[in-house]
Amino acid sequence: MVKYAANEKFPKLYFPFVSYAKAMKADPNGGDTFRKKFTEEFAKDFKSKPESDRTMGAMYFFDPKIVKELAKQKDEFVEKLTLKKSDSISFKDAGSLLSFELAKQFTEKTLEIGQPIVKGYIPEYSQPFITGSLWASVTKPKEVNDFPDLTKDYKLLFELTDFNWKSDKETAYKNENYFLVETTRILNLHAGSGIPTDRNKPVYVLHSYAMDILMNNDNYKKKYKVDNPNLALIKQLQSKGAKFVVCGQSMTWQGWKLSDFTEDVKEAFSAKTALTSYQKQGYILHKIDAQRQ
Incomplete structure (x- = not known):
């Protein structure tokens, strides 16, 4: 079981990562056992969250339009690092790069199986003008x-x-x-x-x-x-x-x-x-x- 220290404050928006970590522990190869474990854990965790957290988690991690935009932001971030032409990277930039990569790995494994769970919580967008x-x-x-x-x-x-x-x-x-x-x-x-x-x-x-x-x-x-x-x-x-x-x-x-x-x-x-x-x-x-x- 994945546990966190009593004094650790896990960011509310990133609660789907807890289910992801449990599923990866059960099946590091991301196979059928991973899918089954993630579906069970995330459905239970999602249901326990307040409405605001459900909406934010659904939109940020399971809305294809947002996921696509975040992938674009990652590419632009990597390009910025490349343009700096430096042989070193700051701690802050390294953290951002790792966050982008983790988000990419997460969505590749969970987007399809998570969407049915969050159905109804991804906002509908319009551009009326x-x-x-x-x-x-x-x-x-x-x-x-x-x-x-x-x-x-x-x-x-x-x-x-x-x-x-x-x-x-x-x-x-x-x-x-x-x-x-x-x-x-x-x-x-x-x-x-x-x-x-x-x-x-x-x-x-x-x-x-x-x-x-x-x-x-x-x-x-x-x-x-x-x-x-x-x-x-x-x-x-x-x-x-x-x-x-x-x-x-x-x-x-x-x-x-x-x-x-x-x-x-x-x-x-x-x-x-x-x-x-x-x-x-x-x-x-x-x-x-x-x-x-």
């Missing part, structure tokens, strides 16, 4: 009784200042910008709540490092050696009425011209004056940056 990344998706709550006013316009002002997380600078340029994707999740939340999509009125104000997101493909390719992965999403947003505004002060200091960006980008005197102006017009500010996520 902007489509694309999994992280733009929203779920449908079960007991909503506080509703928005569907007769009003929802003026959303997004301020973007960052291009990447500090820990993700090596590979961020190859993927859709996380902060831009987060704004699409916010838009989908509004649409999912019942607000008509034509009443969503998004304006984006970008300054500092975030302006690279808007580069036209030629300029992006010159700087990063790959096509701009954000352009399709930006075009989709513009087709849904989104307006993109860049900071004139940043433009001047960095030597930008509007022709350096994708089409239909506006230049304000400064980001700060644009933010003030739109808020005076009733727009609600959502500041999306690395410090506030």
Whole structure:
């Protein structure tokens, strides 16, 4: 029997690993005995957990979409380590790499047999306004009784200042910008709540490092050696009425011209004056940056 020290605090989210460890002890080769043992132990353990733990455990380990995304994150993490070109690895990075590998081994052996047990606990996703990344998706709550006013316009002002997380600078340029994707999740939340999509009125104000997101493909390719992965999403947003505004002060200091960006980008005197102006017009500010996520 797998036991833990009395003072050991096992992370709640990772409770399926306990069943996995017991099954591996019974059958290290991962055969029929493993499958039988895991099914028995996990079904019993899952049933004993509170609803919140069941939902989180089901989603994180047995939702194929999440599993696929985590596999992608592992590949990107390995690429980042490779790009560092170092003959050593930090303790933190080594721990992350081992966690990714353990998660991979776990899902390879348990995804199929665990899904029937967690059935009904994996949330259903939708993208009612902007489509694309999994992280733009929203779920449908079960007991909503506080509703928005569907007769009003929802003026959303997004301020973007960052291009990447500090820990993700090596590979961020190859993927859709996380902060831009987060704004699409916010838009989908509004649409999912019942607000008509034509009443969503998004304006984006970008300054500092975030302006690279808007580069036209030629300029992006010159700087990063790959096509701009954000352009399709930006075009989709513009087709849904989104307006993109860049900071004139940043433009001047960095030597930008509007022709350096994708089409239909506006230049304000400064980001700060644009933010003030739109808020005076009733727009609600959502500041999306690395410090506030």
